[in-house]
Amino acid sequence: MGNSSEKELQETFTWARSETYSDYNNVLGYYQAQVCLEYARGTKLLDMPCGDGTLTALLAPTFESVVGVDASSRHLALARQSVPKAVLHEALIEEFETSQRFDTITMLNILEHVVDPVAVLRKAASLLSLNGILIVHVPNAYAINRQLAVLMGTLTHCEELSPFDLQVAGHRRSYSLTSLCADVESAGLCINTTGGVFYKSLSTPQMDWFLKNGSWEEGGFGWGRVGVQKKDWRAEFCRASFELGRQHPEECNIIYACITR
Numbered sequence: 001m002g003n004s005s006e007k008e009l010q011e012t013f014t015w016a017r018s019e020t021y022s023d024y025n026n027v028l029g030y031y032q033a034q035v036c037l038e039y040a041r042g043t044k045l046l047d048m049p050c051g052d053g054t055l056t057a058l059l060a061p062t063f064e065s066v067v068g069v070d071a072s073s074r075h076l077a078l079a080r081q082s083v084p085k086a087v088l089h090e091a092l093i094e095e096f097e098t099s100q101r102f103d104t105i106t107m108l109n110i111l112e113h114v115v116d117p118v119a120v121l122r123k124a125a126s127l128l129s130l131n132g133i134l135i136v137h138v139p140n141a142y143a144i145n146r147q148l149a150v151l152m153g154t155l156t157h158c159e160e161l162s163p164f165d166l167q168v169a170g171h172r173r174s175y176s177l178t179s180l181c182a183d184v185e186s187a188g189l190c191i192n193t194t195g196g197v198f199y200k201s202l203s204t205p206q207m208d209w210f211l212k213n214g215s216w217e218e219g220g221f222g223w224g225r226v227g228v229q230k231k232d233w234r235a236e237f238c239r240a241s242f243e244l245g246r247q248h249p250e251e252c253n254i255i256y257a258c259i260t261r
Contacts, residue, residue: 006071006092020168021204021205021207021208023208024204024208026054027198027211028197028198028253028254029055030058031197031198031238031242032108032137032197032254033055033058033059036055036059036108036137037059039133039135039192040059040062040063040103040133040135041103041104041131041132041133042103042131043063043065044063044064044065044067044100044101044103045062045065045066045067045103045104045105046067046068046069046100046102046104047059047068047069047086047106047108048068048070048093048096048110048124049069049071049075049093049107050070050076050079050086050088051070051075051078052078052079053068053075053078053079053082053083053086054082055106055108056079056083057083059106060083060085063104065087066083066085066087067086067087067089067098067102068086068087068089069090069091069096070088070091071090071092076088076090093110093120094114094120094123098127100127101127101128101129101130102127102128102132103129103131103132103133104135105124105127105128105133105135106135107120107121107137108135108136108137109139111175111180112138112171112173113170114172115172117173117183118183118186118187119187121183121187121189122189125187125189125259128260128261131260132260133192133258133259134258134259135256135258135259136180136184136257136258137197137254137255137256138175138255138256139171139175139253139254139255140175140177140196140250140253141158141159141174141175141176142177142250142251143252143253144199144200144201144248144251145200145201145203145253146158147251149203158174161173177194177196181194181257184257184259189259190259190260190261191257191258191259192258193258194249194256194257194258195246196246196248196249196252196253196255197242197252197254197255197256198241198242198252198254199242199244199245200241200253201241211234214237216232216233216234216237217233
């Protein structure tokens with residue numbers, strides 16, 4: 001018998017990338033997808049959880065076969081609109097069963113939610129093809145915006161979970177690059193590479209407001225420089241934040257590990 005209480009709990013969390021602080025979360029998701037595609041292998045993708053399908057839709061064109069898994073029926077309804085050609089399953093990752101094996105498995109922003117992250121990593125790895133790769137992303141407790149929040153006094157320490165983390169997003173734990181790698185090693189798996197995605201200088205609500213309302217066009221000048229050729233400065237800010245994050249992975253919004261058996 002399945003874990004119905006855990007399934008019911010996952011149905012209560014309302015966070016969805018396409019609906020919650022969507023300007024920032026869609027920018028972040030775009031760059032998360034780009035990083036995944038840098039490391040992706042083969043033609044068969046398993047995305048779990050697929051959530052509302054926003055990231056799955058960015059990944060899907062690279063693969064011949066796309067399968068998604070999510071515990072939330074509400075999220076899957078959105079995903080079916082975003083990725084109509086994908087095969088989607090409603091299940092907890094721990095309980096998902098299939099005879100298929102996958103060249104690339106993405107687990108983006110999920111280990112912080114599950115009861116037993118080591119068991120979930122083992123489960124995912126068991127679904128890899130012979131030379132497959134598992135790509136895991138988690139929010140970084142030591143992102144620069146969280147370090148600033150500690151100094152400001154809005155967090156007591158970097159790994160503290162906020163009410164939003166607990167009640168809306170459904171987080172059970174926070175991660176550093178060290179603790180992510182420790183869970184992967186506890187699962188008996190091999191880490192090929194690690195890194196970070198997006199240097200996030202403000203909180204999520206602030207980033208979302210800034211992307212919507214920032215003075216991107218004011219004066220017609222470049223970012224802090226008079227006379228520079230006009231560009232899409234909003235897009236340039238996002239690209240630069242992504243590039244800076246490559247140089248400082250341990251301070252990024254998202255940290256990741258690429259894993260093999």
